[in-house]
Amino acid sequence: MEVRNRCAWCEKDDLYRNYHDNEWGKPVYEDDQLFEFLILETFQAGLSWHLILKKRAHFREAFANFDYKIIALYDEFDIEKLVQNEGIIRNRLKIKATITNAIAFMKVQEEFGSFSKYIWKFTDGNPIDNKPKTLQDVPASTPLSDVISKDLKKRGFKFVGTTVVYAHMQATGMVNDHVEDCWTRD
Numbered sequence: 001m002e003v004r005n006r007c008a009w010c011e012k013d014d015l016y017r018n019y020h021d022n023e024w025g026k027p028v029y030e031d032d033q034l035f036e037f038l039i040l041e042t043f044q045a046g047l048s049w050h051l052i053l054k055k056r057a058h059f060r061e062a063f064a065n066f067d068y069k070i071i072a073l074y075d076e077f078d079i080e081k082l083v084q085n086e087g088i089i090r091n092r093l094k095i096k097a098t099i100t101n102a103i104a105f106m107k108v109q110e111e112f113g114s115f116s117k118y119i120w121k122f123t124d125g126n127p128i129d130n131k132p133k134t135l136q137d138v139p140a141s142t143p144l145s146d147v148i149s150k151d152l153k154k155r156g157f158k159f160v161g162t163t164v165v166y167a168h169m170q171a172t173g174m175v176n177d178h179v180e181d182c183w184t185r186d
Helices: 014-022 031-044 049-062 076-083 092-112 115-123 143-154 162-171
Strands: none
Touching: 014 049, 031 049, 031 092, 031 115, 031 162, 076 092, 092 115, 115 143, 143 162
């Protein structure tokens, strides 16, 4: 059996390993997927990513398969229903932020043609490869995530602090933070 070296953060269980091996750090250019990761990252703020991954299917079901056009129309009835949904993180502010972010997401699409064009312009359309040697070399935020965070907030997005933005950049492959001896770097 082949032994694969991975980034140490993902060795908790198969859920984490599968996410690491098949999604984390792979460039995402589709608006639907970018929105899904944005919403999941905003719910993750202050919590563990592992918890969010465990609840991902519930989030998908609760939030109309992350269809931002539907989410943008959610009202108080929908918010109350979501607050009662034990399958997701039942934080009223984050739920309301998801609706706000869906609306802001569509405004960005109108202005730039797609959210992908907007977000990837910050890296000139190419992933940034940080080539960290160890996990200690991986930052929680960067000057670039500071800039993106400020711009998103200016556009009306909520729960998009610099750490959330940097995690989004990692998840969607805008930055490659797989450590030096991780098999995914081959």
